[in-house]
Structure formats: structure tokens, C-alpha cells
Amino acid sequence: MDFRELERKVVAFRDARDWKRYHTPKNLAISAAVELGELLEHFQWETDEDIMNYVKDQEAKEAVADEIADVIIYLTLLAHELEIDLDEAVERKLRKNEEKYPVRGD
Known part of the structure; x- marks a missing residue:
């Protein structure tokens, strides 16, 4: 699945539930940050080794x-609302990163 297909699915899910009115750019950015915080809760105070062992449990x-x-x-909904093409944005950012961080030979 590419970002365009993902965007179509996410927007269709949202629109079927009439949630668009809540999905302002500010609210979507805040929600992404909240969810990122919830992700970080799984890793707080753990070592990298602890985390790798933790995710061996399927649940x-x-x-x-x-x-x-x-x-x-x-983030997909935020990009949709701001009319940002994620495929294009990621490709462009990767090109910028390649220029900024070239591969160095040893």
C-alpha cells in the first residue's frame, strides 16, 4: 500500500463516521503527538535490549x-488536510537527506 491508498482508506473511514469536523490541522498534530507519547510509554526507562525482548511477546x-x-x-490525515502529497514529500526529504548526509567511504 502506498501513501495515496492509505490516505484514501483513512479518509473514507473518517468520513463514514462524520469526524472531519474534529480533524483540524491543530487537532490532528496534537493527536499525533499524544499517540507518539503513548508509543513512548512502552519504552520509557527500558534499555534497547529490554525493548527488543519486550516485542518478542506477540501481544x-x-x-x-x-x-x-x-x-x-x-499524520496521514494531517497531510490530507494540508494538501501535502506524502509520497512526494517523503521522496523529496530523502533526496535532501542524501545531499546533506552523503555516504562516506572508509
């Missing part, structure tokens, strides 16, 4: 995946 991994999905859903 824990699904809970983390759900939080990541929530963040992506809100």
Missing part, C-alpha cells in the same frame, strides 16, 4: 504496532 508487539499505526493515521 506487546501488537500494542506497539497499534501505537505506530495511530501516529501514521493522524
Whole structure:
């Protein structure tokens, strides 16, 4: 699934429930931040090794995946409302990063 298809699905889900009126850019940005905070709760005070062991449990991994999905859903809706093409934006940002951080030979 590409970002355009994801956007279509997320917007259709939202519109079927008449939630658009709540999905202002400010509210969507806040919601993405809240969901990111919920994701971070799974990792707070843990080492990287603890986290990798934690997600070996399928229920824990699904809970983390759900939080990541929530963040992506809100950011997709935010991009939709701001008329930002995510495919284009990500490609452009990757190009900028390639220029800013070139691969260095050893």
C-alpha cells in the first residue's frame, strides 16, 4: 500500500463516521503527538535490549504496532488536510537527506 491508498482508506473511514469536523490541522498534530507519547510509554526507562525482548511477546508487539499505526493515521490525515502529497514529500526529504548526509567511504 502506498501513501495515496492509505490516505484514501483513512479518509473514507473518517468520513463514514462524520469526524472531519474534529480533524483540524491543530487537532490532528496534537493527536499525533499524544499517540507518539503513548508509543513512548512502552519504552520509557527500558534499555534497547529490554525493548527488543519486550516485542518478542506477540501481544506487546501488537500494542506497539497499534501505537505506530495511530501516529501514521493522524499524520496521514494531517497531510490530507494540508494538501501535502506524502509520497512526494517523503521522496523529496530523502533526496535532501542524501545531499546533506552523503555516504562516506572508509
